[in-house]
Amino acid sequence: MRIAFQGERGAFSEEAARQLAGNAAEMVPTLRFEDVFNRLRDKTVDAAVIPIENTLHGSVHENYDHLLHYNFPITGETSLRIVHNLIAPPGIELTDVKRVYSHPVALNQCLQFFLDHPEFEKVSHYDTAGSVKTVMESGMRDAAGIASAVAAEIYGAQILQRSIEDDRANFTRFFLLRRRGEESEVAAPADGIWKTSLVFTTCNQPAALFRALSAFALRDLDLTKIESRPLRGKPWEYLFYLDFVAPRHSIPAQNALRHLAEYADLLKVFGCYPRGC
Amino acid sequence: MRIAFQGERGAFSEEAARQLAGNAAEMVPTLRFEDVFNRLRDKTVDAAVIPIENTLHGSVHENYDHLLHYNFPITGETSLRIVHNLIAPPGIELTDVKRVYSHPVALNQCLQFFLDHPEFEKVSHYDTAGSVKTVMESGMRDAAGIASAVAAEIYGAQILQRSIEDDRANFTRFFLLRRRGEESEVAAPADGIWKTSLVFTTCNQPAALFRALSAFALRDLDLTKIESRPLRGKPWEYLFYLDFVAPRHSIPAQNALRHLAEYADLLKVFGCYPRGC
Numbered sequence: 001m002r003i004a005f006q007g008e009r010g011a012f013s014e015e016a017a018r019q020l021a022g023n024a025a026e027m028v029p030t031l032r033f034e035d036v037f038n039r040l041r042d043k044t045v046d047a048a049v050i051p052i053e054n055t056l057h058g059s060v061h062e063n064y065d066h067l068l069h070y071n072f073p074i075t076g077e078t079s080l081r082i083v084h085n086l087i088a089p090p091g092i093e094l095t096d097v098k099r100v101y102s103h104p105v106a107l108n109q110c111l112q113f114f115l116d117h118p119e120f121e122k123v124s125h126y127d128t129a130g131s132v133k134t135v136m137e138s139g140m141r142d143a144a145g146i147a148s149a150v151a152a153e154i155y156g157a158q159i160l161q162r163s164i165e166d167d168r169a170n171f172t173r174f175f176l177l178r179r180r181g182e183e184s185e186v187a188a189p190a191d192g193i194w195k196t197s198l199v200f201t202t203c204n205q206p207a208a209l210f211r212a213l214s215a216f217a218l219r220d221l222d223l224t225k226i227e228s229r230p231l232r233g234k235p236w237e238y239l240f241y242l243d244f245v246a247p248r249h250s251i252p253a254q255n256a257l258r259h260l261a262e263y264a265d266l267l268k269v270f271g272c273y274p275r276g277c
Numbered sequence: 278m279r280i281a282f283q284g285e286r287g288a289f290s291e292e293a294a295r296q297l298a299g300n301a302a303e304m305v306p307t308l309r310f311e312d313v314f315n316r317l318r319d320k321t322v323d324a325a326v327i328p329i330e331n332t333l334h335g336s337v338h339e340n341y342d343h344l345l346h347y348n349f350p351i352t353g354e355t356s357l358r359i360v361h362n363l364i365a366p367p368g369i370e371l372t373d374v375k376r377v378y379s380h381p382v383a384l385n386q387c388l389q390f391f392l393d394h395p396e397f398e399k400v401s402h403y404d405t406a407g408s409v410k411t412v413m414e415s416g417m418r419d420a421a422g423i424a425s426a427v428a429a430e431i432y433g434a435q436i437l438q439r440s441i442e443d444d445r446a447n448f449t450r451f452f453l454l455r456r457r458g459e460e461s462e463v464a465a466p467a468d469g470i471w472k473t474s475l476v477f478t479t480c481n482q483p484a485a486l487f488r489a490l491s492a493f494a495l496r497d498l499d500l501t502k503i504e505s506r507p508l509r510g511k512p513w514e515y516l517f518y519l520d521f522v523a524p525r526h527s528i529p530a531q532n533a534l535r536h537l538a539e540y541a542d543l544l545k546v547f548g549c550y551p552r553g554c
Contacts (some may be wrong), residue, residue: 061335114535171512179417209503210487210494217487224513226486226505228335235332235448235499277513 004028004036004045004163010129010151012080016148016174020276021079021082021246036107037070040177046175048072054082055171057105058229064241067175067199067270073183074197074271076176081168085108086161087132087152094160098124100148101131110146115165130156189274194247195224196272198257200264204237208263215259216244219252239266248272281305281313282521286388287406287428289357293451294326295427296355297553314347317454326455329360331359334382341518342474349461350460351474351548353453354532357447361387363438364409365421365431373436376400378408379423387423393426409434416456450554459520461462466551471524472501473549475534478508479543485540486517492536493521496529516543525549 003025006180014027018170025055028045030036040048050066067074070108085104088097099121101109107114114120125131133144136155144160146150152159175197178184194260202208222245231237246253250271261267264269280302282290291304293402305322308315317325330336342350356523361383365374367501376398377384377391391397400420402408408422413432419436422428429436452474455461479485493500499522508514517521523530537543 014298055507055508056509058507066299075491098492167508169512173513206497206499207494209500210490213487213490217484220483222483225515228503228505230330230335232333232444233446235446236450238502 001047002028002045003028004039004048006030006033006036006050008127008130008151009135010132010148010154012082012125012148012172013049013051014129014173015148015150016051016078016080017170018051019080020076020176021047025121025210027264033060033066036213037066037072040072040179041070043179044179049174050177051172052171052175055169056109056167056184059238061229062229064229067241068239068268071270072177072182073269074273075176075178075183075186076273077173077195077276078176079171079173079277082109082170083148083163084128084146084165085146085149085159086113086164087135087157089136089141089161089264090156090158092158092160097144097160099140099141100144100146100156101125103128103131106146109166109170110164112166113161116126128217143277151253159261162166171277176273183271186273193245193275194272195232195243195245195275196253197241197243199239199241199266199268199270200260201231201237201255201266202263203265209240212240212260212263215256217264218259219256221246221256222251226227245275278302278324279305281307281311281325282305283310283314283327284411285406286402286427287409287425287431288323288404289359289425289449290328290382290451291406292357292425292427293328293357293449296322296328296357297353297451297453298409303365310337310343313350314343317349317456318347318418318499323455327454328449328500329452330450332446333386333444338506339504341504343526344518345516345545348457348545349454349473349548350457351452351461353496353550354450354453354553355453356448359386359442359447359449360426360440361405361442362426362429362436363390363421363441364424364434365437365508366411366418367414367433369418369421369435369437373419374437375419376417377421377423378402378412380405380408386443386447387441389443390438411541421548424433442476448554453550460548462548468552470522470552471549472518472520472522472552473525473530474518474547476516476518476545476547477537478514478543479540479550480542481514489537489540491516492540495536496533498529499531500522504534522552
């Protein structure tokens, strides 16, 4: 199985792809999120893994927009604790380091580490794993990157200091996507718990969202996430992306979806998958 | 009155500040959103104007997070159609232009223009208005910027082509902020319509959001926006930012707020202001 993900080899998305598809899957690093979706559409890969939300930063809105546009089925989810490590070429010691490369978001998540090491210069880079790649390929002997442990392993680098992030409650949630009609039978989860994800619009009336949520509340279906996004071409109207805990074809879920369809101008179910977080 | 906004002189936020406070207000361009909030806190300005959402891109999440943290009262709102113009030094003609500078978001909102002009090289810049400033100060005779009409006026440049954006349904909504206790009496709106903005959390239970929204739906209060943001330190729990149409101290709004408070662990009202969009 070939899986596309955004970023360089060793990106957090690659760790998520390994969790979702096993180590035997072939990893296809891809420059932009849009290219990840295009590769799945163009059948140059069998699956894709995308980040959808982070517990510090919130949703990856670009990927919500792509989910709607490409309409690939979600067949799995997982979450990953984002652990930032200081990584350098073998033989380099902490006292050799003068410059630290990483993506600006990662640099900003290690503020205490940089307060403890005022001698380090922060250098913005396009990618976390890419910062390790760059440091290794350039032959620099006074630089380090900040990235995942997998990045150190892939580029043959060493971890100088583990878990230098400020906030340990830093998790990212990922979706596994396939193509419509190619959803292989997803194995039933050990705990029997499924989630279903969808998007809908409501008419722009008072209580419209309240009525839409009644479809779930009246059937005791637990919502785990709701996200609003602007509706293109209709200023100040919104799409709502929603996840609930139930298999899509269970009777309560079918009743809720039929009920929601009475109010929704648009209703698309993206998929049903074993709960991963 | 001194008003801080993010960006260079001529930024869209400056246009919004003029709409909200009149042309007599002194404009204080500021580097980052956080600095805008800090200036208001440190009393080096009397007010601040921040963008909160755009109809193509969605919410400015950083500013939602700052609203919660700084807790300044919202005393006004307005919206602006985002019109991108090609702007160059006086005497330059369209056929002289080789490079076009602007913020990447603005460059991406003028894709058809660049398809029509394949001879133009796109150059990413830190700011829309700043691209006009840079082109004017550098003395370049083959470059233009993409920015607001106000930017052309401020830097003494000329508009080569107006309204080159792809999508005209491109609006940004702005808030006017003051300090607590310094909310001057806000003038009543001509149409008598007020909006109230707040943030709340719910307990993590089935139907929690449905019950929270019932506080508004049962009183026929119209919600115009709901935005979820991750709750720091509680992975997969959320804050909800909500706007509704009613003056805060009206009886239905007071009843709704009292009702919502029964379910909400946290409930903060940011302010009540004349509806601007």
